Amino acid sequence: MISGFSFFHNVSEIGYPFVESILSVLPIVDEFIAVVVRGSDDTLKRIMEIQDKKIKIIEVEKYDNLCGNEYFRFYTDLALRNCQGIWRVYIQADEVLIPESYEIIKSAMKKYENSQKILGLVLRYRHFYGSPRYYHDSAPWYRWEIRVVKNHPHISSWGDAQGFRIKGKKIPVAVLPAYIHHYGWMLPYDYARKKIQRAIKIRHNQDVDVKDIFTQTEGLKIFNGKHPELMNEFISKNRWEFEPKIKARPIKRIIQNVVANITEKIFKRRFLEYQNFKIVEYFNA
Numbered sequence: 001m002i003s004g005f006s007f008f009h010n011v012s013e014i015g016y017p018f019v020e021s022i023l024s025v026l027p028i029v030d031e032f033i034a035v036v037v038r039g040s041d042d043t044l045k046r047i048m049e050i051q052d053k054k055i056k057i058i059e060v061e062k063y064d065n066l067c068g069n070e071y072f073r074f075y076t077d078l079a080l081r082n083c084q085g086i087w088r089v090y091i092q093a094d095e096v097l098i099p100e101s102y103e104i105i106k107s108a109m110k111k112y113e114n115s116q117k118i119l120g121l122v123l124r125y126r127h128f129y130g131s132p133r134y135y136h137d138s139a140p141w142y143r144w145e146i147r148v149v150k151n152h153p154h155i156s157s158w159g160d161a162q163g164f165r166i167k168g169k170k171i172p173v174a175v176l177p178a179y180i181h182h183y184g185w186m187l188p189y190d191y192a193r194k195k196i197q198r199a200i201k202i203r204h205n206q207d208v209d210v211k212d213i214f215t216q217t218e219g220l221k222i223f224n225g226k227h228p229e230l231m232n233e234f235i236s237k238n239r240w241e242f243e244p245k246i247k248a249r250p251i252k253r254i255i256q257n258v259v260a261n262i263t264e265k266i267f268k269r270r271f272l273e274y275q276n277f278k279i280v281e282y283f284n285a
Contacts, residue, residue: 002109003085004029004054007075009037009062011093012046014198015191017183017234018093019046024230025091026054028102035079037062058082068203072161080149080157086113090147090164094184097123097147098228101178105148108176108283117280119155120164120173121148126223128186130214130242132235135223138257139273146173146277147180160203163276170278177284181227188240189213217244219253 004025011018022032035058036044047057058078066074080088087109091097097105105121112118124144127136137143146163149155149171158165165171187195196210227235249257260273 001030001085002028002087002089003083004032004089004091005034005076005079005083006091006093007035007037007079008043008047008093009075010039010041010043010198012043013041014195015187015238016093016195017096017231018043019050020096020228020230020234021091021093022047022050022055024097024099024228025089026052027099028097028106029054029085029089031056031084033058033079033082035060035075035082037075056082067205069160071202073157073159076157076161080155083151086151088149088151090149091180092161092184094182096181096183096228096231098179098181101176101180104176104178104283108174108178109148111283112174117172118174119150119152119166120146120171120277121283122173122175122277122279123147123178123180124176125180125182127182128223129216129220130186130244132186132227132231132239133223134220134242134244134246136216136220138219139253139260143273144175146171158276165276170276172280173277174281174283175279181231183231183234185214186238188238191238214242214244217246219249220244220246 006021008018022034026032032055034047034055036047038059038061044059047055060078101123108121122144125137125142127141128134129136149164152166154166155164155171184195192213193210196213197208200206200208
């Protein structure tokens with residue numbers, strides 16, 4: 001059995017493509033554990049309307065004592081602990097697993113099923129920014145992260161649940177040539193503003209007014225590929241005028257990236273770049 005899992009809390013009101021997130025994982029899992037924190041919008045209703053037998057909804061209260069990273073870890077781990085699968089595929093509410101990744105992930109899960117050396121699978125990222133036409137895929141944006149973990153009693157989410165560890169230690173992983181599209185920064189201005197204000201409230205318990213949002217244009221790239229078909233309606237509804245002034249990367253950043261590429265090939269480690277896992281090997285589909 002293969003499980004999918006995530007948690008959702010008032011993600012409809014900030015415009016996340018959470019229904020598409022769930023749908024993008026269903027083709028490769030036998031069950032999907034959706035922890036839904038009771039809230040004020042129609043998140044739960046929309047998940048129920050998917051009407052897929054694979055989806056198992058766990059409705060829970062919002063615990064006011066949870067704040068900062070603990071908030072994200074608690075609900076993520078609750079979903080993880082309810083998974084029954086040998087492998088568990090994690091997706092956040094603003095992420096979409098692209099169809100081209102399905103066979104790669106399934107092949108990797110089959111290859112490493114009985115391996116004691118590989119406990120997680122790392123997927124690569126495209127962070128769409130302001131528009132479905134532009135994206136980031138290099139530092140300071142994270143290029144990759146653990147999105148598939150094995151059934152292991154001590155694996156739990158780490159930090160703000162961006163990744164996973166075993167009792168604080170980095171998980172040994174295989175890196176896959178598979179991609180997740182991150183749409184959390186592609187939202188129209190009003191949604192993006194709500195998202196940032198809400199994140200600050202959760203992390204720092206502060207109410208702030210946010211104005212300058214789409215300013216991180218250094219190294220922004222033009223996307224010439226195709227978005228998953230299940231994102232067509234979402235993209236159509238959320239398209240807005242965004243024509244950024246793309247800033248060139250400083251020479252220092254370019255040199256750092258060249259050095260990182262070289263060291264990755266030799267040492268399986270990108271010097272000067274944070275990694276939330278321990279690379280054992282690169283999987284070739």
